[in-house]
Amino acid sequence: MIGKHEPIHLRRTGAGPASQLERDPALQGSTLFALLCERHPDRYRPTQVRTLQRHIQQWRVLHGPDREVMFAQEHFPGERGQSDFTHMEDLGVTLAGVPFPHMLHHGCRSPTPM
Numbered sequence: 001m002i003g004k005h006e007p008i009h010l011r012r013t014g015a016g017p018a019s020q021l022e023r024d025p026a027l028q029g030s031t032l033f034a035l036l037c038e039r040h041p042d043r044y045r046p047t048q049v050r051t052l053q054r055h056i057q058q059w060r061v062l063h064g065p066d067r068e069v070m071f072a073q074e075h076f077p078g079e080r081g082q083s084d085f086t087h088m089e090d091l092g093v094t095l096a097g098v099p100f101p102h103m104l105h106h107g108c109r110s111p112t113p114m
Helices: 017-023 029-039 047-061
Strands: 081-087 103-109
Touching: 017 047, 017 103, 029 047
Parallel strands: none
Antiparallel strands: 081 103
């Protein structure tokens, strides 16, 4: 087909680009385009690589692996604190020979700006 080139589509068919992406989701568009050109030397133009990359990006959004979700955590100085109590009976502390069952408190605040 001289002068005619096929459009690139990502369809879930046997050995097509979509099935290769399912097997290896990290596959880059330029690598996949090189594989397609190797299999079908006269079928695609070099200018179609960007089109394939856009199709791959859209495919990953719809069918690719889930992305990790992260939420930003902002801590403002002086706004939060932590507190912890520890039972100390196991240490066997005594006052004048009498057991002293007590708890130790540890607390801290987020630092204030200077």
